[in-house]
Amino acid sequence: AQSVAQPEDQVNVAEGNPLTVKCTYSVSGNPYLFWYVQYPNRGLQFLLKYITGDNLVKGSYGFEAEFNKSQTSFHLKKPSALVSDSALYFCAVRERSSASKIIFGSGTRLSIRP
Amino acid sequence: EPEVTQTPSHQVTQMGQEVILRCVPISNHLYFYWYRQILGQKVEFLVSFYNNEISEKSEIFDDQFSVERPDGSNFTLKIRSTKLEDSAMYFCASSGHRGGHEQFFGPGTRLTVL
Numbered sequence: 119a120q121s122v123a124q125p126e127d128q129v130n131v132a133e134g135n136p137l138t139v140k141c142t143y144s145v146s147g148n149p150y151l152f153w154y155v156q157y158p159n160r161g162l163q164f165l166l167k168y169i170t171g172d173n174l175v176k177g178s179y180g181f182e183a184e185f186n187k188s189q190t191s192f193h194l195k196k197p198s199a200l201v202s203d204s205a206l207y208f209c210a211v212r213e214r215s216s217a218s219k220i221i222f223g224s225g226t227r228l229s230i231r232p
Numbered sequence: 233e234p235e236v237t238q239t240p241s242h243q244v245t246q247m248g249q250e251v252i253l254r255c256v257p258i259s260n261h262l263y264f265y266w267y268r269q270i271l272g273q274k275v276e277f278l279v280s281f282y283n284n285e286i287s288e289k290s291e292i293f294d295d296q297f298s299v300e301r302p303d304g305s306n307f308t309l310k311i312r313s314t315k316l317e318d319s320a321m322y323f324c325a326s327s328g329h330r331g332g333h334e335q336f337f338g339p340g341t342r343l344t345v346l
Contacts, residue, residue, distance in 0.1 A: 152334060161236075161323055162275070162337040208275065218263060218280035218288050218327075220335060225274060 120145040122211050122223035130229045131199045139194040139226045141209030151192040152210040152220065153183055162208065168192060179203070199230045234258045236338035238324050244344045245314055253309045253341045255324030264307045265325040265335060266299065268292070275323065281307065314345045 121144045131137045143149055150169055154162040166177025173185045183194045192209060209223040237256045245251050257264050266278040279289040281299050298310045307326075311318055321342050325335040 154337075159339075161339040162325075164334040164336065167334055218265060218282075218335075219277045219290070221277065222275040 120211055120213050120221050122209050122221055124209055124223035124226045126226050128227045133201055133230050133232050134198050137196050137199045139207050141192045142190050143211045145211055145213045150212040153194050154208045156206040201230045201232055204230045236326055236336050238338040238341050242342045247345055248313050251311050253322050255307045256305050257307055257326030261326035261328045263327045266309045267323045268320040270320040316345050319345045
């Protein structure tokens with residue numbers, strides 16, 4: 119069965135510093151991987167995805183993520199954090215054999231202090 | 233930019249009552265989904281819908297739930313006899329393709345069952 123783990127409930131970073139939000143996954147075969155962000159009282163906004171090709175994918179708002187097949191990880195990164203990046207971040211995975219079901223991680227709350 | 237919309241934003245109902253949650257997916261999308269997020273928990277897949285039929289559903293999506301696309305624009309989730317444990321945020325999503333394509337989420341409907 120496919121699953122996603124986000125080991126950190128909360129990540130605290132000072133503005134201007136690099137940030138990393140960790141994600142590991144378990145699926146059979148090669149996965150589709152996604153990051154979504156949720157602001158208070160809002161829906162999920164798509165940030166970026168890994169389908170195939172380059173292991174480093176770039177997305178919205180300066181975020182990027184690195185796919186590491188050997189470590190089954192897909193960590194979200196940003197070189198320089200902004201206070202406005204504070205939100206709830208979800209890693210998600212889909213098996214290629216699945217029609218459509220996306221499995222979400224439990225979420226990591228990112229807090230950027232000025 | 234096109235977006236998924238959902239109505240109502242908040243629905244309060246009595247246990248045992250029927251509710252219908254409504255969604256307008258992005259107009260040229262073909263795949264439609266419902267997810268739910270119980271307060272403080274992860275986002276869970278409920279059902280996917282394509283070509284006027286359910287293509288995949290989770291174990292949560294039992295006989296109390298149904299989905300329908302009554303016209304060319306709306307996509308609805310019906311809960312026939314609500315239970316207390318149905319209280320959650322319900323998200324609609326749509327995508328233009330299967331495969332490794334992102335799903336675009338609406339802002340959600342908060343369902344409160346009393």
